[in-house]
Structure formats: structure tokens, C-alpha cells
Amino acid sequence: xxxxxxxxxxxxxxxxxxxxxxxxxxxxxxxxxxxxxxxxxxxxxxxxxxxxxxxxxxxxxxxxxxxxxxxxxxxxxxxxxxxxxxxxxxxxxxxxxxxxxxxxxxxxxxxxxxxxxxxxxxxxxxxxxxxxxxxxxxxxxxxxxxxxxxxxxxxxxxxxxxxxxxxxxxxxxxxxxxxxxxxxxxxxxxxxxxxxxxxxxxxxxxxxxxxxxxxxxxxxxxxxxxxxxxxxxxxxxxxxxxxxxxxxxxxxxxxxxxxxxxxxxxxxxxxxxxxxxxxx
Numbered sequence: 020x021x022x023x024x025x026x027x028x029x030x031x032x033x034x035x036x037x038x039x040x041x042x043x044x045x046x047x048x049x050x051x052x053x054x055x056x057x058x059x060x061x062x063x064x065x066x067x068x069x070x071x072x073x074x075x076x077x078x079x080x081x082x083x084x085x086x087x088x089x090x091x092x093x094x095x096x097x098x099x100x101x102x103x104x105x106x107x108x109x110x111x112x113x114x115x116x117x118x119x120x121x122x123x124x125x126x127x128x129x130x131x132x133x134x135x136x137x138x139x140x141x142x143x144x145x146x147x148x149x150x151x152x153x154x155x156x157x158x159x160x161x162x163x164x165x166x167x168x169x170x171x172x173x174x175x176x177x178x179x180x181x182x183x184x185x186x187x188x189x190x191x192x193x194x195x196x197x198x199x200x201x202x203x204x205x206x207x208x209x210x211x212x213x214x215x216x217x218x219x220x221x222x223x224x225x226x227x228x229x230x231x232x233x234x235x236x237x238x239x240x241x242x243x244x245x246x247x248x249x250x251x252x253x254x255x256x257x258x259x260x261x262x263x264x265x266x267x268x269x270x271x272x273x274x275x276x277x278x279x280x281x282x283x284x285x286x287x288x289x290x291x292x293x294x295x296x297x298x299x
Contacts, residue, residue: 025270071276079144084189093197119150197258
């Protein structure tokens with residue numbers, strides 16, 4: 020492991036320019052590139068993650084406001100669901116809230132674009148995962164001209180303001196962009212076509228979207244540049260190697276929880292009186 024934290028290695032510096040073409044999607048920053056070792060390291064993080072999650076949950080149950088929201092973005096087949104499954108499996112599911120987002124419903128379209136995400140924020144003490152998120156409203160919306168440019172152009176600043184408000188309310192944001200190559204995506208889509216057990220995952224639109232790859236890369240670059248802030252920075256994770264994707268997310272979550280300086284809450288209760296009553 021390098022002396023720098025995984026967060027430092029993968030963080031998109033606020034205000035910096037981003038060129039996705041310069042980021043190797045098969046690179047493994049922070050590791051020696053050994054798959055078996057990395058998998059063992061993820062498993063070894065389980066007890067630490069479980070302890071910190073329980074402390075966060077206990078804090079929420081005793082009046083604390085803090086909670087964690089993990090925002091995952093990436094092209095189709097980049098492994099958002101797989102990463103959540105691997106990392107979330109290390110902690111108690113009672114303290115998790117996992118939401119995936121598809122196209123908005125008519126009811127959701129009747130509200131501001133952020134409304135549907137407000138409804139499912141994790142409660143105090145919980146860790147929430149958004150598999151896709153409000154960032155689709157500056158990605159697919161932009162690429163396919165679903166709303167006028169004058170509308171989606173305002174959304175970067177509105178997202179930044181909303182995330183700053185969430186931070187003031189005790190939400191600790193961990194934003195992770197999974198950076199996949201078009202060659203790896205092709206291989207994963209072909210693997211789905213070859214495996215009957217994965218046919219349910221296939222959507223013809225996934226194939227069509229590949230034709231918009233350059234537009235999506237530009238849209239991702241802009242959201243990383245404009246929405247990586249001091250209060251909610253983005254982390255760019257090379258995602259061609261599934262084991263590295265999982266390793267990176269597990270370490271980023273651990274570092275996020277460690278940065279919260281969690282401890283066991285000490286509620287104001289009459290412990291001696293309760294002990295005496297039990298002995299009586």
C-alpha cells in the first residue's frame with residue numbers, strides 16, 4: 020500500500036481539469052496488482068467496517084444526525100451493483116439502505132429533478148448506496164437532449180448547493196465514478212449474451228448507448244470537473260478489473276467512516292439504578 024490514502028490516490032481535486040483518456044482503466048493505484056492479495060485484503064476489512072458501521076448506527080439511535088451516502092456512477096456494466104454487493108456484504112444489512120434509479124416516473128417528473136432522491140436519503144445512523152443517482156440528470160439527460168441545455172446547465176451548481184446542504188444536515192458523501200473502457204464493456208456485454216443466467220440483465224438500449232460513448236465521456240468529464248467540491252469530492256476508480264473496483268470501494272468506505280471519528284455513544288441513563296433493579 021502506498022503512504023497516501025486510497026482517497027488521496029483516487030480523489031478528483033476540486034477545480035482541476037479531467038481527461039478520462041489519460042486514466043488507465045486497467046490500472047490499480049494503491050495495490051501491487053495481485054488479485055488474490057487484494058481479495059484477501061477486502062475480506063480483512065470486514066471486522067473494521069462492521070465495527071464502524073455499528074458505531075454509526077448506535078449514534079443514530081441515540082440522537083445523532085450523521086449518516087453516509089455512497090453515490091456510484093458508471094457506464095453500463097461498470098459494476099455498480101457488483102461493487103455494492105461485495106462491499107455491503109461486509110456489514111450488517113440492518114444499517115444499509117440501497118437504491119437503484121431508473122427513468123423517472125410521471126409523478127417524479129412533476130417535481131424538481133432532485134425530489135425523488137430526497138425521498139430516499141439514508142436516515143441518521145445508516146449507510147446509503149445510490150446505484151446511479153441525480154447525476155444522471157447531467158449525463159443521459161445531456162447526451163440525449165431530454166431537457167433544454169439552459170436547464171441542464173444550471174444543474175451542476177444546483178447539485179453542488181444541494182450536496183452542501185446535505186453535508187450541513189449530517190450527510191457524509193462518498194462519490195465514486197467507475198471508469199470503464201469501451202473494450203471491457205463490449206466483453207462484458209458479450210459474456211451476458213453467452214450466459215443464459217444473465218440474459219435477464221440484457222437491455223437492447225445498452226448496445227445502442229455504446230454509439231454515444233464519446234458524448235458520455237465528455238459529460239462525465241464535465242461533471243467530475245464541476246461537481247468535485249471540498250465538501251463532496253469525486254473519486255475516479257479504474258473499473259476494468261472487478262477485483263480492483265471492489266478493493267477501492269471497500270477502502271474508500273473504510274476511510275470515510277474512519278474520518279468521522281466514530282465512537283460508542285454514552286446516553287444519559289441511570290445504569291447503576293438499572294443494575295440494582297436487576298439484582299433485586
